Amino acid sequence: MTNQEKNTSDRKEILALYDISQIINSIPDFEELLSKVMDLVISTTRAERGFMMLRDTPQEEMSVKVARNLEQKDIDNPGEISQTTLNQVLETGEPLLTSDAKTDPRFTGSESVMLYNIRSVLCTPLKKQNEIIGLIYIDSRTTSNVFTDDDKAFLAAFANMAAISIENARLQARLRQENLILKKEIRHHYQFDNIVGKSAKFLAALSLVERVLDSTVPVLIQGESGTGKELIARAIHYNGPRREAMFLAQYCGALPETLLESELFGYKKGSFTGATANKTGLFEEADGGTFFLDEIGDISPTIQAKLLRVLQDGEMRRIGENKSIRVDVRIISATNRNLKQEVAEGRFREDLYYRLNVVTIDLPPLRERRDDIPLLIHYFLENSQQAAAKKISDLTREAKEAMAGYYWPGNIRELENVISYAIVMTKGSIIGVEDLPGSVLSHKPQAEPVATGKTMHQMELDYILSTLKACQGDRKRTANQLGISLRTLQYKLKELKQDGHALEK
Ligand SMILES: Nc1ncnc2c1ncn2[C@@H]1O[C@H](COP(=O)(O)OP(=O)(O)OP(=O)(O)O)[C@@H](O)[C@H]1O
Numbered sequence: 001m002t003n004q005e006k007n008t009s010d011r012k013e014i015l016a017l018y019d020i021s022q023i024i025n026s027i028p029d030f031e032e033l034l035s036k037v038m039d040l041v042i043s044t045t046r047a048e049r050g051f052m053m054l055r056d057t058p059q060e061e062m063s064v065k066v067a068r069n070l071e072q073k074d075i076d077n078p079g080e081i082s083q084t085t086l087n088q089v090l091e092t093g094e095p096l097l098t099s100d101a102k103t104d105p106r107f108t109g110s111e112s113v114m115l116y117n118i119r120s121v122l123c124t125p126l127k128k129q130n131e132i133i134g135l136i137y138i139d140s141r142t143t144s145n146v147f148t149d150d151d152k153a154f155l156a157a158f159a160n161m162a163a164i165s166i167e168n169a170r171l172q173a174r175l176r177q178e179n180l181i182l183k184k185e186i187r188h189h190y191q192f193d194n195i196v197g198k199s200a201k202f203l204a205a206l207s208l209v210e211r212v213l214d215s216t217v218p219v220l221i222q223g224e225s226g227t228g229k230e231l232i233a234r235a236i237h238y239n240g241p242r243r244e245a246m247f248l249a250q251y252c253g254a255l256p257e258t259l260l261e262s263e264l265f266g267y268k269k270g271s272f273t274g275a276t277a278n279k280t281g282l283f284e285e286a287d288g289g290t291f292f293l294d295e296i297g298d299i300s301p302t303i304q305a306k307l308l309r310v311l312q313d314g315e316m317r318r319i320g321e322n323k324s325i326r327v328d329v330r331i332i333s334a335t336n337r338n339l340k341q342e343v344a345e346g347r348f349r350e351d352l353y354y355r356l357n358v359v360t361i362d363l364p365p366l367r368e369r370r371d372d373i374p375l376l377i378h379y380f381l382e383n384s385q386q387a388a389a390k391k392i393s394d395l396t397r398e399a400k401e402a403m404a405g406y407y408w409p410g411n412i413r414e415l416e417n418v419i420s421y422a423i424v425m426t427k428g429s430i431i432g433v434e435d436l437p438g439s440v441l442s443h444k445p446q447a448e449p450v451a452t453g454k455t456m457h458q459m460e461l462d463y464i465l466s467t468l469k470a471c472q473g474d475r476k477r478t479a480n481q482l483g484i485s486l487r488t489l490q491y492k493l494k495e496l497k498q499d500g501h502a503l504e505k
């Protein structure tokens, strides 16, 4: 090799190393990456044929994944590869170079060398740390191109980088696959078959849900605690055209205004003490997707104004920033208060109210859809792993009657909790009355609101107060009894205070 030839070949090798470092993350398709890696090796070493062997899992045998020739074509029938070479590389973990296979004593009697007249062979392992994940093998029959020690050094360096890119691509493919499966699971969870209910009121709500799926109109979901507001919001997202994009939710009740504002809109670094870095708000993160504003009735006038801007102009501004950004989010909001009344009483902006509730979906409380109680009981039993493990499939007649007659202030969430509780308590294969929590049993059906002439809302508040009293003011226990979260209870208590009730400790 003349000096000039050597320089050209060194340059080519450096370029090939550069190329492989470039393609490490740029070729998402695994097969394409392997072909590209082989083509780079062949063109740099002027090999006639090149093979890459990989194992799919550490336990498996290696198999040929790509076979390419100098014309950058796949070789249909790769024929034999020098098994002797492969075995040696696998055993030693070191690259192997044979410049003249015919005279090399290590190849005596090697059929493949005889058969294909192979002159020169170079093989190097692909390693992940110390484990050999594959091999790169090149050969040549011409005397004019015999591999050299330089080729060997190049291929060893190249293989190190190729191994990283192959592992990377495999990992990415696996993550993509996993992600697809998870997304499918989520979507399945929010399919309509998993939204249980056949009562007329509930079906009316569902039919509205179906009608808003394909549009981006804002939807307001109203319903008491535990009636399925979030479930419906997610169902709208995961069954609509935005299902591949993000669904983000923010609870807006009982949060300090500044905290909520920074969560929703983000801020610019330095805009207030503590803003040590820029922060992306949730509206920006949900761009292209759906944003669920839970307990919207609680938001402050400042946030109401900012939200109105998002709804009106599709624009928002980070705190401390003077430039606006365009965001495309579908807004679904939920409240367990009567938002119209909030407007009437001047606590909620009327213009925002009309923007939010282009469509309102009212979710009925469970006591107004009692026909659905047995369906829900069976749904939760069937979906409980614990019930499956204990082989619990039903309730006694008395237990069913107690469930059917109960007031269900915590609605479906409470029913779900009661079933979980009963599954833990029961010793047999059928849930009996004795397995139900005291709250369900102590309730007397005659206390239904019909008899009192009170509204549902008053009834609910009365019920909370009496439970609180029975629990000697212990809020945690009261929330448990009611089957609602502590947060919801606190929120309801705040409402009571506003209504002028004196809360006993
Ligand atoms: N129709 C339904 N079918 C099956 N499960 C339901 C149904 N409605 C609600 N659930 C389940 O009940 C629980 C409470 O629902 P969700 O959280 O959507 O209620 P919510 O109205 O948002 O309550 P809160 O006001 O307390 O936030 C969830 O586990 C949900 O999956």
Ligand SMILES: [Mg+2]
Pocket (backbone or CB within 6 Å): 229, 230, 294
């Ligand atoms: Mg909720």
